[in-house]
Amino acid sequence: MLNDERYRKDIEAFSQLLMREYYLHFSGQKDILEISKIFDDFKDLYDNISINYLKEGVDDFPAHRKMLAFSLGLRIAADIKELTEKLENQIARSNIKINGEKIPYYQSFILMQNSGKRKERNEIYEKRLEIVKKMNSLRKKIWKRIYKVEKYYGYENYYQMNVELQEIDFQKLFDKIEVFLDKTEEKYLDGMDRLIRKKAKVNIEDALPHDVSYLFRGKEFDKYFPPNKLMPSIKKFLKNIGIVFEDYPNIHIDLEKRPRKNPRAFCAPVRVPDEIYLNHLPTGGHLDFSTTMHELGHTLHFANTSRKLPPEDKYFGDKGLSEVYAFLFQYLVSNPLWVKKFVSTKVPDEYFVLKRLEKIFIIRRYIGKLEYEIKLHQDESLENGWKIYEEALKGTTGINYPPVMYLEDMDDEFYSGSYLRAWFTEAHLEHTLKDKFGDEWFSEKKAGTYLKELWKFGEKIKIEELLKEIGYNKLNPSILIKALIL
């Protein structure tokens, strides 16, 4: 019989096995990813008995809501497992032909993003879209299956289920942050039009997503961020805020080159807080710095989590919370004071102008995504989704996103909303750090001590509680707006 004690033990064991499997596979140390067996071995966590048991206790035991969100997530993942595997395998096996050469779908993005020739970029882009189009029927099948599970457990629709389980009103969030669009519009359109014409040789009206990827790739700035400077710069910065790796035997930075290593950086909290991995395959350039710093934010959050917390407060919670710390570190690589101090004094101003524009762009894009996802998952028909997607993204970014991408360009569980909560909250945290420790807070030991205190909470607190901890009653969108347009 399941009870809280047993459930907690299983969460911990399950999370550890799953995270270890992900880490070993994506770091190139284990060829085949074997998730199914782990899911099968822990059926108790997400069977009907458990889900109904947790559902009953939702109003009386706060922990049950968290556990229910986790269990239903697993139940859905288990239900779509075969379809997801089929989709992943089909994509992984897909190739596109460029100049007579076969290139795997995933690699083609890197090629496209790096190509300075618009004609060549366009060719890769068109061929990638053909593959996206082919996958759409399978993606539709997956969503229809997810909608079925959610109905089975008595939820009105996928949107409503996430609002209840995550206790986040995504529509309210959208209404609150929509002002960002108005306030940044002029600066965004001016900057985007000027830079995309200069770098990608196209007007904003005609620009396509691949032009934007090329623009923000910013290859010309790579030379200031060589791979041999990556870890020394990061270590120097950490030492300044009083964090020395030698004190953290629980952190494992894996930058080793292995033939099958996935180039995407990630943090794998295998045993929180005792065994945390940061995996990355540096290829050289400024993106190495920002992605490693992003994952370092997650890594330090998990590595400093209090050991005393119950598993549900160590392994999962408000999906935006850890992203706040990740963004805080990531955007230091866009901060002239930080870059000049820890990387190079020679980085030109255009780099910082580009990074600021990129941040405005990505937040506008995610506001568009959130608007689209709310409508899509309330309606659940999936028939008009492409239209809503195209209009929402054109409206917020001015860029022509191809309607065929409407299911590919989407994460589940309203992660777009979690990212947005994190971007806006990160601005509050940075503001507090500057207020307390000065513009160069990243050189103050006290700032490190302050962050460590916040990290101790692990996944126990939600973003609203973090805001209170750092001195705010509620989220105020103008803090981020001011930081970006002044």
Ligand SMILES: [Zn+2]
């Ligand atoms: Zn992240």
